Amino acid sequence: MSTVRLLVLGSILRKGISHGYAVFSDITSWRADTWTNVKPGSIYHALDKLESQGMIRSVNSEINVKLGPSRKEYAITQKGGSEFIALLESALVSVDIQQLSVGIAFMDMLPRQRAIGLLQQCRIALERSIHFLKSLPTDERPTDPSKHPELVGIWVNYVENEAATTERILVNVQAGKYEFKSDLLEGE
Amino acid sequence: MSTVRLLVLGSILRKGISHGYAVFSDITSWRADTWTNVKPGSIYHALDKLESQGMIRSVNSEINVKLGPSRKEYAITQKGGSEFIALLESALVSVDIQQLSVGIAFMDMLPRQRAIGLLQQCRIALERSIHFLKSLPTDERPTDPSKHPELVGIWVNYVENEAATTERILVNVQAGKYEFKSDLLEGE
DNA sequence: GTATATCTAATCAAATTTGAATACCAGAGG
DNA sequence: CCTCTGGTATTCAAATTTGATTAGATATAC
Numbered sequence: 281m282s283t284v285r286l287l288v289l290g291s292i293l294r295k296g297i298s299h300g301y302a303v304f305s306d307i308t309s310w311r312a313d314t315w316t317n318v319k320p321g322s323i324y325h326a327l328d329k330l331e332s333q334g335m336i337r338s339v340n341s342e343i344n345v346k347l348g349p350s351r352k353e354y355a356i357t358q359k360g361g362s363e364f365i366a367l368l369e370s371a372l373v374s375v376d377i378q379q380l381s382v383g384i385a386f387m388d389m390l391p392r393q394r395a396i397g398l399l400q401q402c403r404i405a406l407e408r409s410i411h412f413l414k415s416l417p418t419d420e421r422p423t424d425p426s427k428h429p430e431l432v433g434i435w436v437n438y439v440e441n442e443a444a445t446t447e448r449i450l451v452n453v454q455a456g457k458y459e460f461k462s463d464l465l466e467g468e
Numbered sequence: 469m470s471t472v473r474l475l476v477l478g479s480i481l482r483k484g485i486s487h488g489y490a491v492f493s494d495i496t497s498w499r500a501d502t503w504t505n506v507k508p509g510s511i512y513h514a515l516d517k518l519e520s521q522g523m524i525r526s527v528n529s530e531i532n533v534k535l536g537p538s539r540k541e542y543a544i545t546q547k548g549g550s551e552f553i554a555l556l557e558s559a560l561v562s563v564d565i566q567q568l569s570v571g572i573a574f575m576d577m578l579p580r581q582r583a584i585g586l587l588q589q590c591r592i593a594l595e596r597s598i599h600f601l602k603s604l605p606t607d608e609r610p611t612d613p614s615k616h617p618e619l620v621g622i623w624v625n626y627v628e629n630e631a632a633t634t635e636r637i638l639v640n641v642q643a644g645k646y647e648f649k650s651d652l653l654e655g656e
Numbered sequence: 657g658t659a660t661a662t663c664t665a666a667t668c669a670a671a672t673t674t675g676a677a678t679a680c681c682a683g684a685g686g
Numbered sequence: 687c688c689t690c691t692g693g694t695a696t697t698c699a700a701a702t703t704t705g706a707t708t709a710g711a712t713a714t715a716c
Binding site: 299300301302304305320321324350351352 | 694695696697698
Binding site: 290294306309310311315377380381384385386420421424425426428430431433434435437438441442444445448449452457458459 | 621
């Protein structure tokens with residue numbers, strides 16, 4: 281699963297009503313040179329797809345009429361809301377750093393406890409992955425690339441680093457850092 | 469650029485003559501649960517494309533006739549050899565860990581000095597990336613996801629880790645570790 | 657000896673992504 | 687007022703990737 285749908289739904293949700301170009305500039309402004317190399321084409325495709333699936337519906341808030349050619353504006357439907365949550369939850373347990381990142385970006389849309397639970401699951405998955413990677417045989421004069429010590433090393437490092445990062449976030453979230461949607465309802 | 473072409477060319481080069489399924493099992497056996505989630509379809513597509521571009525040509529070494537349905541076998545052409553080198557060099561300077569990994573897997577097909585040069589370039593690019601990421605503003609109560617400290621943190625960590633890994637490999641390669649194609653010609 | 661699982665090998669339609677192109681509008685400079 | 691530049695907004699064809707399916711051959715188990 282790529283992150284485009286999640287990014288698009290999240291971006292629209294944050295704004296209430298949005299359109300392709302706004303989603304695009306949102307997303308690219310969030311870029312860190314590294315993650316999210318999402319191209320405009322993918323976004324418009326995702327929008328069409330999401331609309332045809334009833335996840336978003338087009339609205340026309342004539343409010344924002346200004347600048348340049350006309351836009352198609354969208355809002356999230358109920359179904360789209362559920363889809364967003366589903367995608368978000370699966371991103372937050374992902375071992376893939378791109379997905380995990382997007383999950384972190386939107387984790388505050390979940391109840392804090394739920395986010396904690398998912399991050400813990402993620403931790404466990406990462407541990408398993410480390411264990412697996414460390415079990416791979418290596419060879420200083422590898423017959424095939426898979427046995428190259430540096431190659432295995434890269435991935436052990438990568439996953440260990442991600443595990444540490446996840447752990448740190450988990451600790452912060454558990455300690456009450458950052459504002460979660462749920463905090464507003466119960467706390468205060 | 470994805471890594472499929474590089475992986476396919478590299479796999480065929482290592483074997484001399486190969487076919488789709490062999491490339492596929494090669495690649496998946498090299499998997500580390502993490503990288504290279506390359507599906508069969510992509511490989512066969514890449515093979516067709518590479519053949520139509522004259523990078524590989526089909527041969528039939530009736531030598532390996534055994535087991536299961538019949539295969540289409542391929543060998544690398546001169547043009548394909550150059551393409552392989554080009555892809556390999558660009559992978560070795562990539563900041564993307566998937567690409568860098570594949571680059572490491574095949575770096576021994578370059579002269580040692582060339583690999584060192586490319587890894588140094590990669591190091592520099594990573595430093596620049598770290599510098600950029602660290603310059604991004606963050607906010608404990610972020611208005612948009614890009615300012616989330618954890619999100620920026622993930623990427624700083626990720627790139628720093630990759631820089632450290634690259635440095636380590638560089639040191640090893642400079643110290644004469646691993647066998648490079650070029651070593652056989654000059655050394656000994 | 658015969659069903660059945662498993663490994664080998666490839667294909668294909670559908671979905672997605674890429675990259676380039678198009679078009680609209682506003683402001684700046686001559 | 688006219689043209690050029692740059693930001694806004696979307697579209698589209700072509701390329702690639704995905705996921706499921708097909709299918710041959712061999713081994714296994716009954």
